[in-house]
Amino acid sequence: MAKNTQLSFVLNGEEVQLLCEPRHSLLEVLRDILGLTGSKEGCNNGNCGACNVILDGKVVNSCCVFGLEVQDREVTTIEGVATNGELHPLQQKFLEHAALQCGICTPGFIVAAKALLESNPRPTEADARLWLAGNLCRCTGYDKIIRAVLDAAAVTSGEVTPVEVTAGGRK
Amino acid sequence: MAIVFIPSQLAKLTGGVRKVEASGRTLRDVIDSLERDYPGIRERLVEGDRLRPGLAAAVDNAFVGLLQPVEDTSEIHFLPALQGG
């Protein structure tokens, strides 16, 4: 049997301590050991973004990080995006814009979009499409997701109107 | 008499005729009367007390079961049961 190793890190603002195997990915640590199943496995090789978490302020694929790599570091998962029972504006806008259908990719999109708005409070449609290119959605065609993100950016940046989207297509 | 459209895989039994008339108060009656005129056709349409799996029957554009009432003016089709994603 694999020998377990102690791991401690800050998860959604609280310190956690646990035992995991060296081969466990951060995604396995979150889902299978800590029971935080909001981060999803879609491909397990860094190509779909469903397992996105924020690690020390940067969005990463938790399937491509070993659990032991996050020793003493800070991790934010989808479970930590809403605070004190208040939905984050991104979560609210995803609902208002019907930016999810099956919902399996939604946590990854919201985590990635949160990181986007933290690094670029007023992204253009092009910015948002580039930033979210590492997140696959098979249901929506991305249209409503992009609108939701730009609309949320308007709220978080305190602007009134969302960034113009290129309705009528690329010129 | 209701009009029955014969699918190509059954046309041999009707001697190549693709549209036949048949009478009956229900789809089952209609199939029985078809059987009288074209022996062997029933077992191609019915298994036990239901339509063969994979087969659908439309009476006046509605997909129905054997007990569906049939009008004199009805139009009856036999088609593969549809699927979708």
Next chain:
Amino acid sequence: MSTMKSAPPSSKGKGEYRVIGTRPIRHDGVDKVTGRALYGADLQLTGLLHGRVLRSPHAHARIRSIDIQKALQLPGVKAVVTAADFPPAGDKVEDLGEGTVKLRDLCGNILAGEKALYRGHAVAGVAATSPHIAAQALGLISVDYEPLPPVLDVRKAMSPEAPLLHDDLFTDDLGEQASSPSNIAKHLRHEKGDVGEGFKKADKIFEREFETAMVHQGYIEPHNATAHWNADGNLTIWTSTQGAFTVRTQVATILQLPISRVKVIPMEIGGGFGGKIPVYLEPVAAVLSRKTGRPVKMLMDRTEVFEGTGPTPGSYVKIKMGALKSGRIVAAEAYLAYEAGAFAGSPFFCGMMCIVAPYDIENILIDGYDVVVNKPKTAAYRAPCATSAALASETLIDEIAEWAGQDPLSIRQLNGAKEGTRRADGLAYSRIGFLETLDAAQAHPHYKEPLKGPYRGRGVASGFWFNCGLRSSVTASVNPDGTVSMIEGSPDIGGTRTSIAMQLAEVLGIAAEDVRPQVGDTDSVGYTDVTGGSRVTFATGYAAIQAARDVEQNMKQRAATLWEVAPDQVQVSEGVYRNGKNSLTFKELAAKLNDCGGPVSGQATVNADECGVGGGFATHIVDLEVDPDTGKVTILRYTAVQDVGKAIHPSYVEGQIQGGATQGIGWALNEEYYYDEKGRMANSSFLDYRMPTALDLPMIDTVLVEVPAPGHPFGVRGVGEVPIVPPPAAIANAIYRAIGVRLHRLPMNPGRVLAAILGR
């Protein structure tokens, strides 16, 4: 079972409904944006074991023997199963609610018996104390394979020289069984008029051949199943499926159990598009659980999803049309051959029924073939087989339009089907909205605005999908606070809890938010067929309407008791119950129920097929640009017009159209199962199976045309499938406008477009 004899569509138009046509936030929304919603893989149970599946590395091989001893000796391994652990299958044909399958094929696809018929074919299952140990154990199972030559191409498989997959498969040729075995499972034909005569009348005859590659539904959630076979002989299954009842049927059939012994609990589902109707892991997990006495959870990885589940058939289509100078099409002939995969039973006949369905053509002859090849057994995928059929017909019509000097939309107007038009399969359309989609496309700013610039092109194409009805159940219970708890049987893949609840709310005159919808398991709600065939908002919505009417009747009774009048003296309108001066809102009456006879609930189970399902039509417009140096296609602008009957929740209708169009764009440009000569899929990952990303697309504009379907009280038509039908043809037509070459093969990836430009 309450049946509906075509209830006339409501006369109400836009704005006259209180709930329908509005955009409430979905009831399950907060759980899904906070990560709390539980999908199949999220399930945790005490004593849970983890299962993995060993799969064939060969596309075609005889299995001489399987040795599981070493695997069983690995610490942590609790059980190993092979086909030998399953009850023998007979020749029975199973009706799975949506389509049918031979039991032997159903079982043979769960775990291979004498032969492995495709790369990725499941051969054995392992249960262990951790997923890693289960995975290691797979490496300790030794299988003695005798590799056989594979056949991967549909036309090669049809030739008499081709290696045979099944020596007991005899072609059903127009109802007659062939004398010798073959890879051709079935041949069907549709005939209308006399094509010979039709072609004689034609001023010009056009004929082309088309090929499409096998593609996958590409849902982001891999398949999962957890099973617990209890000591009392009852089997419980938790799984992400499009239909809990079809899983129950399949599992009970495969394991030869009474259906009442199997309970299926549908977890949230991360996409299906037709691919999560068949079972794969469920029976294996069940037998592993029976052997260990513990619950067993099985998850596929992405490669297993590509290689071991049911993609949509690759195809070969030859189509011939005869036209008059006017552009009127007088005859159409089509030959369609579809890859069933390793076992017979692709939805090839759907392609036959769709290929020229949007058009009123006097003479039609259509032949279709279901052909087995050494690839995964195909499953339904969004308007199965219709997209590859439409690629052929819609590209050829574009060619005819050019020859006749006609605008591509006008030639479709000229030939378009309308109420009363008879399809090749013989059925005559009830009220449909195809011509209306053409009008709307013609009038759209996108179509009016000229497209400028070199290597740019605009294409249009239309598509048809029948939509299914099938059976659905809904139960509604009135709560004392005036809300209604609703249990329905359709797994919610795209917001249907809400679109169903909205119809219930509309009838009862309450707010959508006052309905508490829930998807039931097979023991808690009446029989309901799969979430598929674009049927849920239509059929389960109809059940909700019937259940609401049932509730309303009971509420009238209660009001009558309260007011000491006869029930027929109570009038109800928009949720207010009245008799003379007495009047109570639904909420007020709900609070008084215990004073006048007790709680109220309503129930309905419908067979929506009996109401005449409204077919769906779409017309898409695409602008694109081709890089002449690399052959890469960029989608500049996309507009999808569709007759949706009546949009219950317009946002989710738009979402279905945008998603369907996007899948069609991916299919057109890059997606394909890429095989090496040995029959191994070389691109079974999201890295190399190239589905569109957010960066590959513009916004997808949608136009909802509302021509109410006669069969539904609110005029609802299915909307989910038809949007995937037009895109490849529309893109092929646009590429022709951009570079002057017509492509007849999917995907139209950069290499192929470049080859076309360079004339290679």
Next chain:
Amino acid sequence: MKEIEFEAPQTLTEAVALLRERGKDARVLAGGTDLIVQLREGKREPDVVVDVKGIPELYNFSYDATSGLLLGAAVPCSRVYNDPVVCERYPGLIDAASLIGSIQIQNRASFGGNLCNGSPAADGVPPLIVLSAVCRIAGPNGERELPAEEFITGPGKTVLEPQEILVSLRLPPPPERSGAQYLRFIPRNEMDIAVAGAASYLELDEDGKTIRAARVSLAAVAPTPLLVSEAAEALIGKPASEDLFEVAAEAARKAARPITDMRGTEWQRRHLAGVLVRRTLQGALARARGTE
């Protein structure tokens, strides 16, 4: 994934000592975006994974006008393209840093890791090659240096001995009137492995026309990234022009030794090599002239 041990040395000395002892059974982990997937797929099966992200030397990231850019082997791409100085001085490097994988990948993946993974299609390597990057390698017998173009020796193979570790890369300061660009071709707009990739570097004479120095490199058209000296020779000493660039592109097409696989065909890759070399030469010229 088979069982592994996990070590995270905090100094280069510790790391080298560990590798001296276990090098043959060890694999160095930086961003992990390639390695973790390869372990999962059983393509690499080390007993011990050595996480080097705690070692300061692998995080060096500084620029000065005389010695140029010092780029620690584990510095993630996103840190590179978020640095205004590097963006201004080495746009050719930024081209690659900003298109390796997704944003998520760029927050983990590094140029050093891209080299050590040894992929023929590595986006990070052609720019390093044309920018004359030098690799600093530490091992039991001290340190050695070699040019980037010599680092990868075959698909998944590098010059690194099992006991060695890539510490950093050094890029000389860009001369006056010089510019570089990297472009790749992929069927989608993100998230793909290059079907073909090309980087070009040009340095102009005072006249702003004559090419004083040139370097051209190709990815995904041979078992390793290529330095195409024939293309450079065709350019040096001649005034920049479309026709001249076409000559270099032809040299690149000739130098390419591509294969056919699920990402592209042999002829397509050869064709793209020419297209991308022409386009990157145009881009490099614009940057050298400051007219981009």
